[in-house]
Amino acid sequence: MNIIVNDSQFFSMMLRPISSLALPDTVISQLKNHGFCYVNDILDESASEATCIDAIQEARICCKVPKSFSALDILQEELLRPKITTLSQALDNILDGGFQCRTVTELCGAPGSGKTQICMQISINVQLSESKNGPGGQTLYIDTRSGLCIARLKEMATACRVCFGGQNFDIDRILEHIIVTRPQSIDELSTVLENFNELDKNCQIRLIIVDSLSFRRYSIEDTLQRTQKCFRILDKLNKLATRFNLAVVITNELVNSFNGNDDLVPAGGLLCAQRVHKRFMLTRLDDNKFAARAMKTPTMPEVSSKFQVTAGGIRDIM
Ligand SMILES: Nc1ncnc2c1ncn2[C@@H]1O[C@H](COP(=O)(O)OP(=O)(O)OP(=O)(O)O)[C@@H](O)[C@H]1O
Known part of the structure; x- marks a missing residue:
């Protein structure tokens, strides 16, 4: 997943609380109910085994940083x-x-x-x-x-x-x-x-x-x-x-x-x-x-x- 730009961005993103992501309240409470509190938790491979996989996918998309290109490209x-x-x-x-x-x-x-x-x-x-x-x-x-x-x-x-x-x-x-x-x-x-x-x-x-x-x-x-x-x-x-x-x-x-x-x-x-x-x-x-x-x-x-x-x-x- 394309989420990291540099080390400091990496750590601040990983430690970001789930509740701060731009997600619907229902998704956030679903994730919390399953014990996911920080971005770090949902990016972990083992999270894919949880039953709330749709909510996890939605949250993972929120963490993506879109690629950038130069105007010339x-x-x-x-x-x-x-x-x-x-x-x-x-x-x-x-x-x-x-x-x-x-x-x-x-x-x-x-x-x-x-x-x-x-x-x-x-x-x-x-x-x-x-x-x-x-x-x-x-x-x-x-x-x-x-x-x-x-x-x-x-x-x-x-x-x-x-x-x-x-x-x-x-x-x-x-x-x-x-x-x-x-x-x-x-x-x-x-x-x-x-x-x-x-x-x-x-x-x-x-x-x-x-x-x-x-x-x-x-x-x-x-x-x-x-x-x-x-x-x-x-x-x-x-x-x-x-x-x-x-x-x-x-x-x-x-x-x-x-x-x-x-x-x-x-x-x-x-x-x-x-x-x-x-x-x-x-x-x-x-x-x-x-x-x-x-x-x-x-x-x-x-x-x-x-x-x-x-x-x-x-x-x-x-
Ligand atoms: N064989 C042909 N030779 C010359 N002109 C033709 C021929 N067939 C269709 N046309 C012209 O194309 C016109 C029809 O255009 P067209 O079917 O693209 O309209 P449209 O905007 O898609 O209309 P609609 O919203 O009703 O589907 C005819 O009225 C005629 O002027």
């Missing part, structure tokens, strides 16, 4: 992060080069604003190899509203033949590398994510798509409970993005705001925005032209760009 890691192109230069530009690994990006918009079209396009493009500036991985496509149309996916993939190098292009292989799951409830979605490790053993997943995070069709009576579950899912997606160095893209619907002006805002509001790294608002313009506006990015002002959806997929407007 972080910058270098960020520059090396693979990006997934959308095949629209204009859209890639406002995404800072494409959908990034270790990043959770939210696409919001009204029905027909192009969210699913973008998701389908990147589920193909993530398979571009490193030599073609892609992550060269597979997609876990979590299709909560059965909006994924495989015939359309095939049409888009076929149009990508040139990007994949032409001769060795294998459409079946592209489709095989998009793993589709259709959870019927928010709880089923949680289970899919909890079991991600098992799934990833057999396939190199570099992109998770959740289209959509809004489970309004399913009747969960308690809105608060539903919101909490949604936040837990977003937290889990964040952890998966970091741990497995993959990109996460979620789509979200618009709902009426409570400001009395009938404004449409992304479901989950600001609390949801806090749990994603980037948020983009999509709108349909005319014909098959669309606009994307950055609502939240750590690197750019509120920029926007236009793109089109063609028979072949996402492209720049000529």
Whole structure:
């Protein structure tokens, strides 16, 4: 366990009373009832044999000192992060080069604003190899509203033949590398994510798509409970993005705001925005032209760009 920085820190941490840790009162009293008084006691190997193992684990996590990195290390890691192109230069530009690994990006918009079209396009493009500036991985496509149309996916993939190098292009292989799951409830979605490790053993997943995070069709009576579950899912997606160095893209619907002006805002509001790294608002313009506006990015002002959806997929407007 990574707890020690130097000798004096080591001793002061070891002798710290359990009651001073940032733990719920119930956990502290449980530990005290089992005779654990100091940090030293719970870090001892023999403590793992006690019946209150969950409380011990929770307390051990409290003692962890997170690793530190220099800003330069972080910058270098960020520059090396693979990006997934959308095949629209204009859209890639406002995404800072494409959908990034270790990043959770939210696409919001009204029905027909192009969210699913973008998701389908990147589920193909993530398979571009490193030599073609892609992550060269597979997609876990979590299709909560059965909006994924495989015939359309095939049409888009076929149009990508040139990007994949032409001769060795294998459409079946592209489709095989998009793993589709259709959870019927928010709880089923949680289970899919909890079991991600098992799934990833057999396939190199570099992109998770959740289209959509809004489970309004399913009747969960308690809105608060539903919101909490949604936040837990977003937290889990964040952890998966970091741990497995993959990109996460979620789509979200618009709902009426409570400001009395009938404004449409992304479901989950600001609390949801806090749990994603980037948020983009999509709108349909005319014909098959669309606009994307950055609502939240750590690197750019509120920029926007236009793109089109063609028979072949996402492209720049000529
Ligand atoms: N084969 C195609 N050729 C050209 N444009 C297409 C094609 N298929 C879909 N589109 C465009 O994409 C639009 C649908 O976009 P999309 O399915 O991504 O919407 P969405 O934002 O996911 O909506 P919802 O929230 O209802 O799922 C269509 O209205 C059409 O403009």
